[in-house]
Amino acid sequence: MPGNGKPGAESIDPERLWLRPTEPRRGRRPSFSREAITAAAVTLADAEGLDAVTMRRVAAEVGAGVMSLYSYAPDKETLLELMVDHVSGELTVTGPPSGDWRADLKTVARLQRANMLRHPWLPVALSTRRVPGPNTLAFLEHVLAVLRPTGLDGAAKLEVFAQITAFVAGHVAHEIAQAAVSRSPDRAAAEGRYLAAVAADGRHPELAEALSAPGRPLAPDATFSRFLNRLIDGLDTD
Amino acid sequence: MPGNGKPGAESIDPERLWLRPTEPRRGRRPSFSREAITAAAVTLADAEGLDAVTMRRVAAEVGAGVMSLYSYAPDKETLLELMVDHVSGELTVTGPPSGDWRADLKTVARLQRANMLRHPWLPVALSTRRVPGPNTLAFLEHVLAVLRPTGLDGAAKLEVFAQITAFVAGHVAHEIAQAAVSRSPDRAAAEGRYLAAVAADGRHPELAEALSAPGRPLAPDATFSRFLNRLIDGLDTD
DNA sequence: TTTATTCTCGTACGTCGTACGAGAATAAAG
C-alpha cells in the first residue's frame, strides 16, 4: 500500500530483504534477476510515471510471466523499496569529505536534487519508505563522514540527514509540479485565469497585489540554492 | 492517478471546480452535498489511511450509491483535491499579523504541522496537488499579509509559502514514519537488528559509531522547532 | 534413476475506478 499515511501500515522486513546471501544451490536456476526486474521498473517509472509500474507491465518488460516476479520480491511494495535503493546507487560521491562540512552538505543536497529530477517519482516514493537499502546506506555513510567535524552526536547526525532529504524531496516535488504546469500552456492559462478571478473578488487583496507585482521570474536552480543555503548555513554544532 | 510523478499527468480544471455558484434551479434536488461527501472521505482517511478512501467506502459512509458521488466530483482525483482544501479550513488564523514576520511565519508553520499530524495522509496528498482551493487561498492570503514587511516581490512571497509548506510536509512525513515504527516494538526491533548487522560488517564505520553514540533521544517538537528556526531566521529580505 | 528443491507462470478471485443508461424527481412550459 504505497502512497498513504495509514497509522498501522505493515511494512517490509529489512533483514529478510537486504541481508540474504545467495544460498540456494539446488533446484531450477533463476531465469531473471532482482537487479534486472528493478531496473526495468525504474525505467518504466521514469518514462511513464509511478502509476505505470504495475506487476504486469514490469513482467512484460522483462519478458517474464507476471507471477514470476514474486520469486524476486514478495510484493509490489517491496519492489518499490528496491527501486528507491536502486536509484540511490546513482548518488555517486566524488571523494572524501573536504573538511568544509557545510559545502560538502550542499553538494550532497545537490546530488539528491539532481537524482530526484532524473527520477521524478522519487520524492513521492521516498515519502513513505523508511528502511535504507545498501546503496542508501553507502550514501548515508558518506554524509555521516561529512558531518564528523560538527561533533554532533549520532542521533543528531541521522536527524540532519533525514531532514535534508525531506527538505530536498519536498522542494523537488513542488518544483516538478510547477514544471508540469508550465509545460502545458492550456493548464498554465487555466490556472492563471482562476487565480486572476480569485484576486478580482475583492476578498484577496494581498494575492491581487502579489499577482500584479510578480517581479522577475524565478529560476528553479537559484531558488533551490537560496533555500539550501539558508537551511545549511543555519545549521549549528551545538 | 494520485501519488505519482508522471511527467504529463492530466489535472483538475480549477475554474470548473472552484468557481461554480449553485446555478441549477431545475431537475431533481440533490440528496447529498459535496461538503458531506468530502467530510466523510476525510474522516475515513484519518481513521484508516488514504488507501481506505475508495469511492465504494465513501459512498457507503454517506449512504449513497457509488455512482452518485460522481455528481459531486468528476473523479477520485478531484475528491482528493476537495479533501485537501477541506482540512485547510482548519488552519484557523488567530488574528492579523503582529508585525514580527519571522515569528508570524513560525506560527504559520506550526499550524501547518499540527494540521498534518491531525491528518497524517496530508503530506502525501499535498505532494501531488497544485491548485489551491478557497480555504487554502484564505490561508495564503494571511501568509502574504505576514510577508508584507519583508518587501519581497509577489513571486518571491509565493515561493516562500510553497517552500515552507514543502518543508513542513517533508518533515512531518518523516516524523509520521518514525512514529509508526516506534509504535510497533517488533518493527523497531527488526530495524534495529538490521542496522546493527550493517554496522557490524566493517564497511560502515561512521554508521557504527553513530549508532553506538546515539546521544539523548530527540523530541519531535524540539527537532521541528530547531529546523524551523534555522530556515526562517535565515530568510532575508533582499 | 529417484527424490527434493527451486523457479515459472496460467488461471482465478476479489477490489478498484468509472462508463453507460434506465428510471426517479423536480421545475418550467403548454
Added chain:
DNA sequence: CTTTATTCTCGTACGACGTACGAGAATAAA
C-alpha cells in the same frame, strides 16, 4: 393538469489491478 426538459440516483458492467494457488519444468543431491 399535463407535457417536456432538466437534474440527480444508482444498478450493472468492463477492464485493470495485486496476488493466492498449484501444476509443471528444471536442476542438484542421493
